[in-house]
Amino acid sequence: RAVVHWFKMDLRTRDNRALHMASEKAREAGVPLIALYILSPQDFEAHLTSPVRVDFMLRTLQVLKRDLSSLDIPLWVETVDKRTQLPGRILELMTDWGASHLFANIEYEVDELRREAKLVRMLAGKGIAVEVAHDTCVVPPGQLKSGTGNQYAVYTPWFRTWIRFIHDNPILLELSDPPGRNPETAREVFSTLYDCDIPSAPETKRLEVDDAVKLCALWPAGEHEAAKRLEKFCEEDIGSYGKNRNIPAQQGTSSLSVHFASGTLSSRTAVRTARDRNKTKKLDGGNEGIQTWISEVAWRDFYKHVLVHWPYVCMNKPFKPEYSNIEWSYDNQHFEAWKKGLTGFPIVDAAMRQLHGMGYMHNRCRMIVASFLSKDLLLDWRMGERFFMENLIDGDFASNNGGWGFAASVGVDPQPYFRIFNPLLQSEKFDPDGEYIRKWVPELRGISGKAIHDPYGRGASDKASKAGYPEPIVDHKGARERALAAYKSGIERD
Numbered sequence: 001r002a003v004v005h006w007f008k009m010d011l012r013t014r015d016n017r018a019l020h021m022a023s024e025k026a027r028e029a030g031v032p033l034i035a036l037y038i039l040s041p042q043d044f045e046a047h048l049t050s051p052v053r054v055d056f057m058l059r060t061l062q063v064l065k066r067d068l069s070s071l072d073i074p075l076w077v078e079t080v081d082k083r084t085q086l087p088g089r090i091l092e093l094m095t096d097w098g099a100s101h102l103f104a105n106i107e108y109e110v111d112e113l114r115r116e117a118k119l120v121r122m123l124a125g126k127g128i129a130v131e132v133a134h135d136t137c138v139v140p141p142g143q144l145k146s147g148t149g150n151q152y153a154v155y156t157p158w159f160r161t162w163i164r165f166i167h168d169n170p171i172l173l174e175l176s177d178p179p180g181r182n183p184e185t186a187r188e189v190f191s192t193l194y195d196c197d198i199p200s201a202p203e204t205k206r207l208e209v210d211d212a213v214k215l216c217a218l219w220p221a222g223e224h225e226a227a228k229r230l231e232k233f234c235e236e237d238i239g240s241y242g243k244n245r246n247i248p249a250q251q252g253t254s255s256l257s258v259h260f261a262s263g264t265l266s267s268r269t270a271v272r273t274a275r276d277r278n279k280t281k282k283l284d285g286g287n288e289g290i291q292t293w294i295s296e297v298a299w300r301d302f303y304k305h306v307l308v309h310w311p312y313v314c315m316n317k318p319f320k321p322e323y324s325n326i327e328w329s330y331d332n333q334h335f336e337a338w339k340k341g342l343t344g345f346p347i348v349d350a351a352m353r354q355l356h357g358m359g360y361m362h363n364r365c366r367m368i369v370a371s372f373l374s375k376d377l378l379l380d381w382r383m384g385e386r387f388f389m390e391n392l393i394d395g396d397f398a399s400n401n402g403g404w405g406f407a408a409s410v411g412v413d414p415q416p417y418f419r420i421f422n423p424l425l426q427s428e429k430f431d432p433d434g435e436y437i438r439k440w441v442p443e444l445r446g447i448s449g450k451a452i453h454d455p456y457g458r459g460a461s462d463k464a465s466k467a468g469y470p471e472p473i474v475d476h477k478g479a480r481e482r483a484l485a486a487y488k489s490g491i492e493r494d
């Protein structure tokens with residue numbers, strides 16, 4: 001009597017592989033398509049989903065509901081108390097609706113794969129078919145092998161193979177059509193499903209009203225906004241992306257990560273749109289900004305491939321096991337100062353305050369604050385990884401874990417651990433006029449010239465202390481030596 005598409009982190013109607021398959025199946029069988037979304041507050045807790053991210057997802061569901069409704073497709077949303085109830089509840093709904101097929105896109109994290117395996121077994125036992133699709137990556141995990149037949153652990157050779165593989169398999173960039181309209185009878189048969197309200201956020205994930213209003217203006221939700229942003233970026237900024245992408249004071253990057261993370265934009269659409277603007281009509285060659293941007297979107301795929309091949313990274317373990325025995329400092333005062341943006345290192349503090357202000361942080365700054373936490377403060381990188389997930393609007397396990405592993409030298413980075421960022425040099429190089437610092441650290445707005453990067457070391461102590469800006473909590477040179485020694489003895493202890 002019906003076919004069901006289960007929405008997860010793929011909250012869009014355009015170019016959605018499993019949704020398209022579901023729609024085709026429903027059309028062939030001459031039955032309605034029902035869309036399903038299940039909210040699991042326990043999953044939000046377990047996955048550290050930030051309130052800003054929950055808010056964005058709920059706003060996205062509103063848009064999705066409207067879009068589906070215009071095709072006479074109902075979106076049924078409900079909440080389960082316990083995450084373990086989810087497969088059982090889906091089975092109940094499928095049975096109530098007399099549905100024969102469930103479609104979904106695969107999520108690759110360990111918890112999700114286990115949940116899906118349970119669901120498939122449960123539904124198969126009742127004669128209900130489950131079909132899943134690879135959707136979130138341009139190249140599905142498992143497809144790319146090095147010359148020796150192994151999964152790549154280094155990005156650059158992986159990326160070369162990624163490009164070649166897509167050029168050899170152009171179908172990977174073919175977009176799926178949105179679902180077709182439901183038969184007229186659908187609204188009669190499933191009338192109650194059309195009135196389903198989108199719930200509000202669970203209490204622990206609720207935003208203050210002022211924050212909700214601000215975030216809504218900063219990050220408009222839904223696939224139409226994603227498409228508009230992509231179009232604008234490709235029209236205005238992609239050409240100079242290579243030059244501007246590392247300058248946090250500029251709007252030089254796409255700000256699309258929130259859409260990739262919620263699935264309001266597919267990476268296929270993104271890569272294809274950028275490629276079509278390249279005069280080579282390929283992923284490589286031609287416009288440098290376009291090539292660089294595509295190579296950044298590819299990092300998303302890369303980290304998902306890593307996670308699938310080395311699933312222990314989902315279990316709080318470093319990618320490089322030999323880095324498991326570093327003695328971290330666990331200094332709580334340092335961690336609090338880092339979290340609040342009160343370390344006395346202006347570029348670090350500006351970045352952490354951007355995170356609190358926007359639920360977002362520029363990529364260069366993510367690298368700076370992650371290096372600072374793990375090397376200068378010698379704090380366990382997992383504390384930072386966790387804090388990011390709890391606060392980012394674009395929190396994505398694979399990219400976040402990969403980014404932290406990289407910055408803390410415990411991940412898929414061929415560089416050895418002794419590459420340690422100097423926050424002062426990073427600040428001078430990437431925020432030369434201190435524009436980003438002044439935007440996010442109001443205490444330092446009155447400080448001019450180079451002193452902005454290091455007010456206490458460059459003769460602006462009076463102004464900084466009068467404005468209540470803290471002195472540096474560590475000395476970078478000494479902290480660097482401490483980190484080198486701790487990493488070295490950690491590895492030797494292995």
Ligand code: FAD
Nearest residue numbers: 253254255256257296297299300363366395396399400403
């Ligand atoms: P653009 O520069 O416009 O790039 C386009 C897209 O490419 C991004 O939207 C993103 O999907 C992808 N991308 C770019 N750089 C990376 C990268 N280094 N790794 C993976 N994908 C990338 N990204 C997330 O989406 N979620 C996270 O939770 C996350 N955590 C991070 C933690 C650390 C410590 C670091 C160093 C990086 C992290 N990143 C994360 C990657 C990156 O910082 C963001 O994707 C980027 O800043 C988003 O801004 P944008 O959309 O303007 O990016």
